[in-house]
Amino acid sequence: MKYHKGTDRSITNKWERRTQMLRAGTTRSDFDEMSEALFMTSGYSYDCAEEAEGRFAGERQGHTYSRQTNPTVSMFEERMAILEGADIGRATATGMAAMSASILCQVKAGDHVLAARALFGSNRWLMDELLPRYGVETTVIDGTNLDNWQNAVQPNTKILFAESPANPTLEIVDIRALAEIAHSHEARLIVDNAFASPALQQPMSFGADIVCYSATKHIDGQGRAMGGIILCDKDFDEEYLYPYFRHTGVIMSPFNAWIMLKSLETLELRVGAMCDNAELLAHAIKPRIDDVRYPGFEDFKQKALVKAQMKRGGTMVTFVLPKGRDQAFAFLNALQLVDISNNLGDSRSIATHCWSTTHKALSEDARLELGITPGLIRFSVGLEDPKDLIADVLQALAVAGL
Ligand SMILES: *Cc1c(COP(=O)(O)O)cnc(C)c1O
Secondary structure, three states, rough: OOEEEEEHHHHOOOOOHHHHHHHHOOOOOOOOOOOOOOOOOOOOOOOHHHHHHHHHHHOOOOOEEEEOOOOOHHHHHHHHHHHOOOOEEEEEEOOOHHHHHHOOOOOOOOOOEEEEEEOOOHHHHHHHHHHHHOOOOOEOOOOOOHHHHHHHOOEEEEEEEEEEOOOOOOOOOOHHHHHHHHHOOOOOEEEOOOHHHHHOOOOOHHOEEEEEEEEEOOOOOOOOOOEEEEEEHHHHHHHHHHHHHHOOOOEHHHHHHHHHHHHHHOHHHHHHHHHHHHHHHHHHOOOOOOEEEEEOOOOOOHHHHHHHHHOOOEEEEEOOOOOOOOOHHHHHHOOOOEEOOOOOOOOOOOEEEEHHOOOOOOHHHHHHHHHHOOOEEEEEEEOHHHOOOOHHHHHHHOOOOO
């Protein structure tokens, strides 16, 4: 490694966030390349046997095997850690690899995990299906009410887990208050920050112990590559995360890490422009639909928390068509520009019918309890010209009778 200013925290910590998104974590090889190098290599060679022995013992710096570390992946991990204010980042193959690893690396049978019930479908599956199978007790609660968290904490609670804003209901949790509850019970708070992205919210600055992302969403943001990342402190990494990470093989591929590095360069610009569009779209459809949820609205029911935790209202707008599934399908099928898809945070706008797709694995009762009704549309606002975007949505609403 030749150039190391990007990894000198005494330098990078002074940079503004946009500068960090471009340059933090960057190292350079002997070729002095400007753009981050893509190291597609599984292994590494050693000048002598002592060097190999030293690296395996952790006494000498350097990589040993790309299931553990890789120079391109390390650049992405370091850039994300600097952005979050974390000691360590561990990049994973997908967002769900990050969520599951962040939990599984630290729990054992007999422990308890407490989570907000408003979760991405696969996160709910971890709580409802996977963890109980291994003897880990789980409870899901309405996370918007702090009393629920207080009342549900048990002596064996090891983790509090929440998304904020939640997918797709856009519920917000009070991250600072949750961190206090967790710490007063010697538990850790994990926040899935995929919806806000690093551009809008830093959960660690409010006391979260572990922050996870689906990098597939805003971080790639161009619908190309899967990825995830776990951010944490050094002690947690050493004791729990790194052993799990290296021995179970959840690491991100170097190629995807390279894509994520390129994407981070424009993250703040993209998310800013997507928020501009989301605000315009949310206001444009509000006169036609009673139930439009957008955290950027002045009358959003958790506005005070949004203002305290998020820079802006975000890129996601959720609305409910009053006549249910048939009306939602009529709307989706009438869209001419916006895609029907289930990704989010993409540069292209996407409309999702969560009832029949992303959240279908939940029972009907669980969906209804979360407020995921047959008429609900999750709308990920992209970078199209807002005139085209709004025109398309309004004409599709008209076809659906709104
Ligand atoms: C998409 C998503 C995930 C899962 O990420 P993948 O990259 O698809 O595995 C987890 N949490 C939230 C909130 C998400 O939106």
